[in-house]
Amino acid sequence: xxxxxxxxxxxxxxxxxxxxxxxxxxxxxxxxxxxxxxxxxxxxxxxxxxxxxxxxxxxxxxxxxxxxxxxxxxxxxxxxxxxxxxxxxxxxxxxxxxxxxxxxxxxxxxxxxxxxxxxxxxxxxxxxxxxxxxxxxxxxxxxxxxxxxxxxxxxxxxxxxxxxxxxxxxxxxxxxxxxxxxxxxxxxxxxxxxxxxxxxxxxxxxxxxxxxxxxxxxxxxxxxxxxxxxxxxxxxxxxxxxxxxxxxxxxxxxxxxxxxxxxxxxxxxxxxxxxxxxxxxxxxxxxxxxxxxxxxxxxxxxxxxxxxxxxxxxxxxxxxxxxxxxxxxxxxxxxxxxxxxxxxxxxxxxxxxxxxxxxxxxxxxxxxxxxxxxxxxxxxxxxxxxxxxxxxxxxxxxxxxxxxxxxxxxxxxxxxxxxxxxxxxxxxxxxxxxxxxxxxxxxxxxxxxxxxxxxxxxxxxxxxxxxxxxxxxxxxxxxxxxxxxxxxxxxxxxxx
RNA sequence: GGCGUCGUGGCCAAAUUGGUUUAAGGCACCGGGCUUUCACCUCGGAAACUGGGGGUUCGAAUCCCCUCGACGUCACCA
Numbered sequence: 137x138x139x140x141x142x143x144x145x146x147x148x149x150x151x152x153x154x155x156x157x158x159x160x161x162x163x164x165x166x167x168x169x170x171x172x173x174x175x176x177x178x179x180x181x182x183x184x185x186x187x188x189x190x191x192x193x194x195x196x197x198x199x200x201x202x203x204x205x206x207x208x209x210x211x212x213x214x215x216x217x218x219x220x221x222x223x224x225x226x227x228x229x230x231x232x233x234x235x236x237x238x239x240x241x242x243x244x245x246x247x248x249x250x251x252x253x254x255x256x257x258x259x260x261x262x263x264x265x266x267x268x269x270x271x272x273x274x275x276x277x278x279x280x281x282x283x284x285x286x287x288x289x290x291x292x293x294x295x296x297x298x299x300x301x302x303x304x305x306x307x308x309x310x311x312x313x314x315x316x317x318x319x320x321x322x323x324x325x326x327x328x329x330x331x332x333x334x335x336x337x338x339x340x341x342x343x344x345x346x347x348x349x350x351x352x353x354x355x356x357x358x359x360x361x362x363x364x365x366x367x368x369x370x371x372x373x374x375x376x377x378x379x380x381x382x383x384x385x386x387x388x389x390x391x392x393x394x395x396x397x398x399x400x401x402x403x404x405x406x407x408x409x410x411x412x413x414x415x416x417x418x419x420x421x422x423x424x425x426x427x428x429x430x431x432x433x434x435x436x437x438x439x440x441x442x443x444x445x446x447x448x449x450x451x452x453x454x455x456x457x458x459x460x461x462x463x464x465x466x467x468x469x470x471x472x473x474x475x476x477x478x479x480x481x482x483x484x485x486x487x488x489x490x491x492x493x494x495x496x497x498x499x500x501x502x503x504x505x506x507x508x509x510x511x512x513x514x515x516x517x518x519x520x521x522x523x524x525x526x527x528x529x530x531x532x533x534x535x536x537x538x539x540x541x542x543x544x545x546x547x548x549x550x551x552x553x554x555x556x557x558x559x560x561x562x563x564x565x566x567x568x569x570x571x572x573x574x575x576x577x578x579x580x581x582x583x584x585x586x587x588x589x590x591x592x593x594x595x596x597x598x599x600x601x602x603x604x605x606x607x608x609x610x611x612x613x614x615x616x617x618x619x620x621x622x623x624x625x626x627x628x629x630x631x632x
Numbered sequence: 633g634g635c636g637u638c639g640u641g642g643c644c645a646a647a648u649u650g651g652u653u654u655a656a657g658g659c660a661c662c663g664g665g666c667u668u669u670c671a672c673c674u675c676g677g678a679a680a681c682u683g684g685g686g687g688u689u690c691g692a693a694u695c696c697c698c699u700c701g702a703c704g705u706c707a708c709c710a
Contacts, residue, residue, distance in 0.1 A: 147710045182709060247708070254707090263634050264706065289708050307637065316635045318706050325708040332710045355636065356705050379638070379703085386702055419658090423645065426656090435646095436658050453645080455638055456703065463644070463659045473672075510672045587668035599670055 140172025142347045144198075144205075145336070147179040148190035152197035152400040154389060154459070155351060155381050158417045162378065163349050164203050165418070165440075165447035175343060176208030178219040179336070181329050186221075197400040201410050202440050207343075215343040220335050227330035227338055230368070231290045231323055239367040240323060242288035243270035244281035266291075266319030290324035292334070292364065300359040305347065305376030306452050312359035321360055333357055337364040345373045349449065352377040376449055378421060379456040389459055407487060407515025409475060412468040414440050420457040422447070437470065469513045480515075481505045487518050491526040500609070507565075507605040524595035525609060528617050532596045540598060541622055545581050546589035552579060553590060554619045562612050569604030593622035 144160040146152070167174035176198070180186040195210055207213025217223055234240035245253075254264050270291065273281075281288070296315040304310045323334035330338070336357075340348065348358075358375050365372035381389045389398050396402040403413055415438060423435065424446055430438040472480060481502045485493070493501065508521040524530055532541065540546060552575050561567035576586040588598045591606070594615060600606060607615055 145710095149710070179710060185709080243708090245708095250708080261633070266707090291708095310636075312636065312705095316706070322708045327708075329708090331708070336710090351704090352637065353704060354710095357710095359636095377637085382703075384643075388703080420644075423657095426646065426648070434658080453638095455645095458644065460643060460659070466659060469672090511670075582668085584668050591668075598668080601671090603668070 138346060140167060140170035140347060141175065141343065141345050142167050142172065142349060143175035143177050143340075143343065143345055145177040145179045145339075146194050147182060147185075147332075148187060148194060149182060149185040150190055150391060151193040153391075154398050154400065154417070156194070157197065157201060157400050157413075158381065158420065158457070159350055159378065160198055160203060161201070161414065161418055162422075162447075162449070162452065164205075165443055166347060166349060166449055167206075168444035169447045172346070173206040174203075175213065175345075176205040176210070176218065177339060177343070178209045179332065181220045181224075181332065181335055183221070183329075193401060197404070200404055201400070201414055218343075220330070220339065223338075224329055227335055228324055228328060230338055231330070231334070234292065234323070234367060235290065237367075238293075240290050240292045241271060241273070241320075242278070243291045243320075243322070244273070244278070244286045244288050245270060246286065264318075266321075268320045271320065287326040289322045289326045291320040292323045292367070294320050294360075294363060300362050302358065302362060302372075302375055305349065305374055305449050307352070307377055307454055310355065310358075310377075312356060314359070314363070317356065317360055323364075333360050334364065337361050337368070340373055341365070341368065341370045347374045347376065349376040349378065351380050353380060376452070378452055379454060381420070381457045381459050383459055386456075405516075407483075407517070408464070408468050409471040409483070409515075411439065411475065412464065412471040415471075416464045416467045418443055420459075421453045421455075422451055423453075425451070437467075465513045472512050472515070473509050477502050477506050477509075480509055484515055484518050484522075487515050488522060490519060491522070495526060500611075503605075503609050507601040507609050511601065521600070524597070524600065524606070528614060529621050530594065530596045530618055532592055532622065536592050536596065536598065540588045540592040543589075545579075545585055547623065548579060549576070549581060549586055549589045550593055550619050550623050554616065554623065557612055557616055557619075560607070560612070562608055562615075565602065565604035565608040567604075568607045569602070572603065572607075589622075594618050 142163040144156070144163050146156050146160075164174050166172075176195070178191060180191075191209075198205075205211070207215065207218065209218040212218070220227075231240060235242070250266070253267060253269075257264050268291075271293065294314050294317055296313070296317075298314040299311050300314060301309065301311045321333060322331050324330055339345075340361075355377055358377070362372050383389060383394065387393055391398055400413070404410075418438075418440075419436065424430075424438065424443075425448065428446055429435055430442055432438070481498070484505050485501075496504070504522055504525050505518070508518060511521060512518055541550075553572065556571055556575055560571045572586070572590065576582050579586075584598075587603055591598050591600065591603060594606060594610060601609075610618075
């Protein structure tokens with residue numbers, strides 16, 4: 137059996153898109169599952185829109201997700217080049233061959249003429265297509281056009297009608313009639329550059345691809361490409377087409393309509409865990425085998441590694457995927473609190489640049505992150521959640537002061553806690569909490585009346601992580617300072 | 633418009649590929665427990681006659697026909 141070879145072939149005309157990432161994931165998983173090779177190829181023949189910065193974003197994004205490839209435009213491999221602009225001549229050379237075999241011909245129609253033709257077809261209510269007008273140009277006509285200085289494009293003959301069929305890895309049998317392909321297709325543009333459909337076929341041949349998994353917006357391209365494989369007398373790869381990703385209104389996810397929401401980088405910046413994105417993206421259109429449960433005891437949560445073992449292209453849904461931010465958030469919250477604390481802490485650092493991190497050791501920072509991570513859905517929220525920790529004192533809003541700190545009971549709680557500080561095992565959250573509880577019992581104060589004054593005095597808010605962890609994180613010095621401050625101006629001072 | 637693909641609770645989706653499924657599970661939602669609130673965790677609940685209509689069959693979400701809807705595609709973009 138030949139080795140499985142698949143690829144992701146983005147065009148660097150924009151940042152890494154959610155859909156591209158999902159397709160990359162499926163290809164990657166397919167390769168891993170079959171112990172094959174995964175290739176990253178750049179389809180950059182559109183020199184108008186291509187940009188190096190997009191190439192960087194795409195590569196960085198794929199790596200961030202945890203994907204790696206065996207061959208690619210950045211690392212090379214046995215079938216170079218992996219960038220279409222570096223093999224323009226090669227495409228033209230193959231096109232020449234098609235020309236001499238009669239599979240292709242030169243077309244001298246100008247963009248204006250083609251536009252006029254389409255306009256006319258539109259007027260008549262006919263479907264828009266190329267009318268194959270240059271198929272059998274006489275030598276005289278050709279010389280005349282040449283003399284006019286017209287630059288020809290290469291067109292590939294598409295005989296019609298004729299059914300093109302293939303057994304799609306995801307959708308099952310698909311049939312497309314050549315009459316619906318829009319007429320003879322351009323394979324080399326008049327500027328000498330290969331079109332997408334032509335370059336892809338040559339590349340897939342050169343790189344010996346065995347499977348092509350991509351979005352269903354390529355179904356008609358597949359028909360065209362299959363014809364090209366035939367003309368080139370090469371074995372075509374197997375194809376699989378996934379449904380596209382839509383929003384809740386059945387609109388395709390697009391930069392135009394959804395802005396940054398379609399870019400992987402947006403999620404990285406917002407503080408989503410790559411593990412969550414990967415898990416979510418894979419799960420949107422694919423379900424693990426029925427009898428499988430992950431180490432987590434569920435078939436919802438799984439890692440890339442786990443997916444590599446059990447991925448089966450046949451279980452990719454035929455239907456469209458729907459982007460569901462709630463579910464993504466659920467995944468992210470899950471990973472935020474189940475990933476190793478050290479990992480989350482490292483990833484949290486960039487979000488805490490407002491604070492003076494030299495103030496705390498790495499161990500203290502981990503403790504802090506550990507205390508607040510349960511309440512987060514994404515890391516960008518940690519700035520607000522962790523604010524209470526930094527600085528010796530804390531700002532207590534006036535209304536909180538009045539409502540929570542001004543009563544006699546509140547002052548009693550603060551005062552007693554202050555004098556019990558020496559009894560508190562600060563390294564142990566539960567122990568600290570226990571001391572507070574005991575104290576409450578002695579004072580005959582419990583519930584909110586007991587906890588809220590402490591919360592307010594220590595963090596400026598009545599909400600937040602568990603009181604014990606909070607005090608433990610703050611440590612004796614800050615706790616003492618803040619309790620004192622609250623006690624000294626609990627009746628109205630507005631400064632810290 | 634032509635051609636193509638898809639259609640199971642509010643959303644995603646399973647159903648050993650026609651047979652104990654009185655249609656899994658997750659998200660969201662609602663309620664109980666745990667908790668100082670929120671959250672986390674945990675337990676439970678409500679929610680679909682499988683787009684609609686016909687067939688075939690002892691039996692259909694699964695097969696056939698019709699119909700509706702959504703989306704894709706009809707470039708010298710990729």
